Amino acid sequence: MKIIIKYPRAVAALLVAFLLSGCESFVALEVPNDRITSTTVYGDDATARAALDGMYIQLFNTAFAAGGNASVSFLGGLSAGTYSLTSAVPDMEAFAGYQLEASNGLNLNLWSGAYNMIYMCNALIEGVAENNALSADTREALEGQARFIRAFTYFELTNLYGDVPLITQTNYTVNALQPRSLQTDIYNLILEDLTRAVALLDNDYPDNERTRANRFTALGLLARVQLYLENWELAEAYSSEVLEADELYELPEDLNSVFLANSREALWQVSPEGWGNSFIHTRDGNLLLRITPTGSPVELSADLLQSWESGDQRREDWVGSFITAAQTYYYPNKYKIQYDASGGDYTEYSMVMRLAEQYLIRAEARTRQGKLELAVADLNVIRERAGLETLEFNTSLSQESLIEAVLEERSHELFGEWGHRWLDLKRTGRAQDVLEGIEETDLLYPIPEDEILKNPNLTQNAGY
Template sequence: MKKSIYQYKRLMGALVLFFLSACEPFLEVDVPNDRITGETVFSDDATAREAMNGVYIQLFNTAFAAGGNQSVSFLGGLSAATYTVTNTVPEMEAFAAHQLEATNSLNLALWSGAYNTIYMCNDMLEGVANNSNLSLETREALEGESRFIRAFTYFYLTNLYGEVPLVTQTTYTNNALKARSPQTEVYELILDDLDQAAALVDTGYPDNERTRTNRFTVLALLARVHLYLEDWEQAETYSSEVLAATHLYELPDDLNTVFLANSPEALWQISPEGWGGSFSHTRDGNLLIRITPTASPVSLSETLIAHVEAGDLRRDNWIGSLATSNETYHYPYKYKIQYEATGANYTEYSMVMRLAEQYLIRAEARTRQGKQEAAVADLNVIRERAGLEPLVYNQALTQEQLLDEVMQQRYHELFSEWGHRWLDLKRTGRAQEVLEGLQEIDLLYPIPEAELVKNPNLTQNAGY
């Protein structure tokens, strides 16, 4: 897009974020009176839609979603031994060594960033509800998008922390002393939000920018949620509907194009316009690409490097290396731009959800239901794009063997993305088997100490 368009969006986004965003940590904040500002923002369709744009822009700056060193992608990667810490950063090393403490500031930023995102979604939902200034089309679209982002955020909160407070409004007095809710209740909210969102949002992307939610984005998350809930039939149904949308989505043959802006594989991306005009690179690329020995605090673990099959094109295209006289560092190279200061012409967006995951969800769901031949077909889509020989189906192929192959392809396909490896190991009961030194109490992150001090109704996870 042209720079002038981005400048306009940034200006509008900055205006609406004045009242949408809250200071961290979220549960502590007594939100200022924003009635006048809120009435202005939701006074017509155009400003209300720009308010929603502001939420998407803010995701690039919110710790849990941004792709930086406080994000789900990075901290989950440390927990799953995807990364080895190469610089002395004790709070990162604590994630990698499974020695987290409730005072860890990276953990607090992750938690607070998620709840600030939920606050913005709740504010949007309150702003559009029964608002006679807005058209029905705008109210439905913004409600659906806000519900999706809230569900997405709660999905990560409950999978990282277990029981968490369910905050569904912006009133401080109702939020400050919230106790944790059982995971069953959290998932009930997630599913309710997603079911409503699927009925409200459009099937296309506004302005052909894949930085907004559409119906297939919602269905893709429904597929993932049902997979985690072991509802295999529903997981297969939702992923199949996404995979059938061939007019919108396909797997590019060239692996180097997967993470480009508006890639045909992208279900949802976050634009670097959240930098505010100075830079056009992603935070993921900036953090992880190692152009000098000290450019990144981590490298890809030797376990991952050794695990990738010979001839796998993902190693050639998605793993970079830097050789020094003493050592060779490997790093994720899914994003190719480490630093770009033009502030326009964004060529890479941070990938949040993509089509390859849907093939892997359906492959696992089909395997769990005994549909081995169909599962093999899905796995071969991923294998063949990676330059690997297709699996040959035969009746001697066991469910356990196929599930191992699903997990291997998830490992190699989704490494460094949104904590997939960490959550996969946990949900399949393999974490303690695979990760050295991991204890059962380490499967959940601690509730931040700062939140416990402020809220006497919060309880801590076992072992912290």
């Protein structure tokens, strides 16, 4: 078969499909002889960059990142009480009611999708290493991108599951029997990958499309990682470097423009190009927007709806309503397109990382260090954009009350995005105080039963 690279991004998806042999598991199967080999894929700059395109396209299709019903955003939202179910779907009810079992299909899809991406990253890192067929610029760009995505994926995995297998190669015989590694070792790899990515990635976005990581994207994730590790000074320093890049980033005044394609607020987005056809809507919008009585399996919870301050513009612009004779459903309205098969231009991208989070990271890191006046200034940037009164700094303001204010702003700013609320409640030790019916063993998702059956070295989390 002769492949002519006329549409490189479409070809990239094909290349990646060949590379992965259709495997949606961290146990990589042996590549059949009729599949494209890594030698072919990484034989020159054009095909190597096409493989990178395919990896990013796959992010839209792999369960954990896609924004669909097995994504971190959706399942984390169920666990955090962001959503209330309006449909009886047992696998979803298990997340919402803290009755998860290791056999849950959505949990398996989330896990497998994440390890699928890790395998792809490992394949790319191996493919470009000391590859003299590629230019130095291509080798560095591809390694930096792959290391960033691997770090991002492991960050999500270890915060959802705790200790997880640390897979850094494509040798399927080794991967198939890999035991769980300590979370400290996972974080060490994350920090190593991100430090390397910062050194390799450019400041600019290729083709002015924010669907690839740049140096500031990696710095932004470093800021988040250091916040979770309670390294407050480093979290402040990394977020400051991102916030100072005002030639690239700003907070749009119009909240309805935040989630548009290539928004000035975006550090990183995922394009609906991964649909591979005429669809131009995001999976987030397709799942969450309610344009019919049964158009979505969830609505926003009453607790979230009642928590907004009066006059919060986010409540006006980012919450929609669907009214029936029986009731009014409220749904996330950050994305405005539920379905569009026109084949036209992409007007919305799925948001993964954005500038507002960096203000909130720095506000929390500064508060934890006792820099309360500076923290209030950061928090007020977010509040002003939301149309709220600014907080007034005075000597009676306590560190504890300001932390509460930061976490409250995080819940209103980042709701429905990448499980932030769920992870925030867990890392701050507040989950059992805030969420009804949750036990300590519910704070980690179960290792999927299918994976434990395939790998005798895998152990299960407590309580499952």
